[in-house]
Amino acid sequence: MANILVVDDEMGIRELLSEILGDEGHVVTMAENAQQARQIRATSTPDLVLLDIWMPDTDGVTLLKEWQRDRMLTMPVIMMSGHATIDTAVEATRIGALNFLEKPISLQKLLKAVQQGLSRGQETVRAGTLSTMARPAPIPVVADAPPLAASAAVAHAVAGIAQPPAEAPRPPEEKGFSVSFELPLREARDAFERAYFEHHLQREGGSMTRVAERTGLERTHLYRKLKQLGVEPGKLGRRNG
Template sequence: MANILVVDDEMGIRELLSEILGDEGHVVTTAENAQQARDVRAQGTPDLVLLDIWMPDTDGVTLLKEWQRDGLLTMPVIMMSGHATIDTAVEATRIGALNFLEKPIALQKLLKAVQQGLTRTPETIRPTSAYPARPAPVVAYEEPIIATAAANGAYAPGLASGHTAPVSQPAAETPLSGLSFDMPLREARDAFERAYFEHHLVREGGSMTRVAERTGLERTHLYRKLKQLGVEPSKVSRKG
């Protein structure tokens, strides 16, 4: 488990990255601009920073330069952008960025970059108390991608290699409460899907990775589907 700081001015990207990295067991703190990132860095050194380049107040490359100048660039930083040029990526790497991810970011590339970043840091992982708790914003996703609002492209599937899945919980029966053949097809389908996913969430102890494997869905598709159905994984798994 590691403390990861995600800096991006797009709320949807912060939310999605928090869900993905949180499901991998990491503690995620988010910042929507450079000033918030400065405040978080002043409170402690994260194990890894995912830093967007284009932000409204101060761009990511400028913030990276500040940290390097002030001796605060003591953690691996992975830059992210959907519009950066090769020159920008080269400059960020020269300043001290460990890697550069182009949006839309494929899940496999994200997890691989994070894993590489965490294995390169020489410092030990700090306790979770180093970060103040911040409420995660709730957003509705129209497309299963990590991208800027203007970007197009599918969110590529993939899971981190070597991921060890937890032991499955005993199967639990989930009743199809409220399901009737007299219901309109759409309502009946939603009721079935809701019960179907709740069943697998209980069965797998709330592990989104295992549920994705069981249901045959790519994990970001699964996140979006659960939001559409109003299913909250943490609450459902506690019921089991």
């Protein structure tokens, strides 16, 4: 989960991005102009900023320059625009923007850019942390062990505790599901699909990316299907967490 700031003067775009990123488990803060963005940045440091270029008070490139000048450009920034030229995109990148997305933004490009931006931000934080710490002792590698077993082995090795015998992983308990055969076919099908998607959303912690992969649906189709069934991914993910 990351804290993401969306800066765009169009309310529809702000709400759409907030809904998509919220479904991915992120906390989204919205600003409709550069002044609001300045106030938010003055009191907090987002993990990532999605910044529109053309805004009525101050354009995104100018705001980016301000943050760079004031040494506040410490987070990845992705620029967005539907009218920017190549020169504008190049200038934003030169100043310090990580990426540029052209509107209308496709879902796949948005999620890929956000993932890359958050990864870059985490790498920067790790690099800064390691530079102020002594070099850590090497951690033994457990070969051919499942992830949970490997994590336990590493924890015991670091603590100097003998590793207990490995236990076979236990399958998660499945919630029972039943539907009345007296229901009309469409209602029975909707009831099953609702339970099916709720199960996978809880299992994957609300991640739409993993649910789409597991169910074999394209993300846009998955969003439409959940909305049609009245399933709210964000609530299910938080409940599971």
